[in-house]
Amino acid sequence: MTEIATRKTVSETEARRANRAWWDLDADDYQDEHGNFLGDVDFVWCPERLREAEAGLLGPVPGKKILELGAGAAAASRWLRVQGASPVALDLSAGMLRHASEAAGRSGVHVPLVQADALALPFADDAFDIVCTAFGAIPFVADSAAAMREVARVLRPGGSWVFSVTHPMRWAFWDEPGEDGLVVRNSYFDRSPYVERDEQGRVTYLEQHRTLGDRIRELVGAGFVLRDLVEPEWPEGHQQIWGQWSPLRGRLFPGTAIFVCDLPA
Structure with missing residues (x-):
């Protein structure tokens, strides 16, 4: 089947349908390619191999109720469970x-698994202490401000929202790991x-782009306070290529942005 790549606005309905279908079909290939890197019980924030065990971006997690958005195979949720948290892993894709x-x-x-849309979370108000995602949901929904x-x-008031996405500056470059x-x-x-x-x-795959300023305005508009913006550096000796992420590019400019936010009490 021929795929035609374009830059054109799509509706939220098209985005939702395409995201569910793509990740259902790609789940096996994705896990074959990246499953060893992500592990079964580990929390890896990004292709730069920054782990929550080292970064501590969520703060102390024992006893905390945590929602992982776009959890995929839920390795991060299982890691959180081992640390003493009470996580729930949510994803749109039944395949993942x-x-x-x-x-x-x-x-x-084992952690609870929920199939649902990030724009219509099936939970009560103030249900979680922390919400997090590593490249899940946010890059794919058309209305990320609504998310x-x-x-x-x-x-809950006083809780934290921490998420990683492709660094917005990468939008200016082709998704190529080489020169x-x-x-x-x-x-x-260009948004x-x-x-x-x-x-x-029919839309089969899409990714959304927002500038750094867009993201901050979305967060402020939802009531969050940005505590930190982490741009992981490419670690010495890390030679693994993941799509557009590579040692060549990683040494020159950031590939990931991690937003660490709080909801004021």
Whole structure:
């Protein structure tokens, strides 16, 4: 099937349908390619291999109720469970949650799994102490500002919201790990999403772009206070390529942005 890549705004309905279908179909390949890197019981924030065990971005987690958005195979939620937290792993894709169930069987660490949309979280107000995600949900929804408001709704006052996304400056470059990926080819200020469509014009895959300023305005608009913005450096000796992430690019400019936010009490 021929895929046609464009930059064109899509509706939230198109985005939701494409995201669910893509990740259901790609779940097996994704886990085959990245499962060893992510582990069964580990919390890896990004391809730069920054782990929550080292970074401590969530703060103390024992006894905390934690929601992981876009959890995928839920390795991070299982790691949080081992640390003494009470996590819930949520994802739109049944295919990814199937891998979460299989990994729970392998590891013996079980967490509640919920299939739901990040824009309509099936939880009461003030239900969680922490909400987090490593590259889940936020880069894919058309109305990410609404997702921020929904996170704020289910987070108790005084709670934290921590999420990682592709660093916005990467939008200006092609998604290439080699030298072709070192040349600016796109406008950083072009917010139209990257969209792939099939021959019938149906959206099959998309990623959204927001500038750093956009993200901060979304967070402030939802009532959050930004405590930190982490831009992980490429670690010495790390040679693994993950899509556009590579040692070549990672030594020159950031590939990941991690927003650490609080909901004021």
